[in-house]
Amino acid sequence: MHTRVLFFGKLKELAGSAELTVEVSSGATIADLFERFVNQAPLLASFRSSVVASRNQEFAPWTTVLQPGDEIAFLPPVSGG
Numbered sequence: 001m002h003t004r005v006l007f008f009g010k011l012k013e014l015a016g017s018a019e020l021t022v023e024v025s026s027g028a029t030i031a032d033l034f035e036r037f038v039n040q041a042p043l044l045a046s047f048r049s050s051v052v053a054s055r056n057q058e059f060a061p062w063t064t065v066l067q068p069g070d071e072i073a074f075l076p077p078v079s080g081g
Contacts, residue, residue: 006073031062050077
């Protein structure tokens with residue numbers, strides 16, 4: 001199944017793209033998807049504990065199982081002032 005993946009901020013630089021469409025297997029979770037990108041860009045792993053994920057523009061736990069056509073976004077921590 002196809003999933004659209006968006007990266008923001010520093011994650012975009014590390015992943016090498018702001019937006020990708022990838023094929024994922026049935027039963028894959030958001031955590032599995034992120035790990036796939038960590039395998040390609042190991043520096044992403046250092047952000048894992050502070051990254052927030054969203055599914056279809058709503059915050060989602062890392063254990064969320066992906067569905068066909070999902071849009072997953074990985075958002076780095078944001079500092080404000």
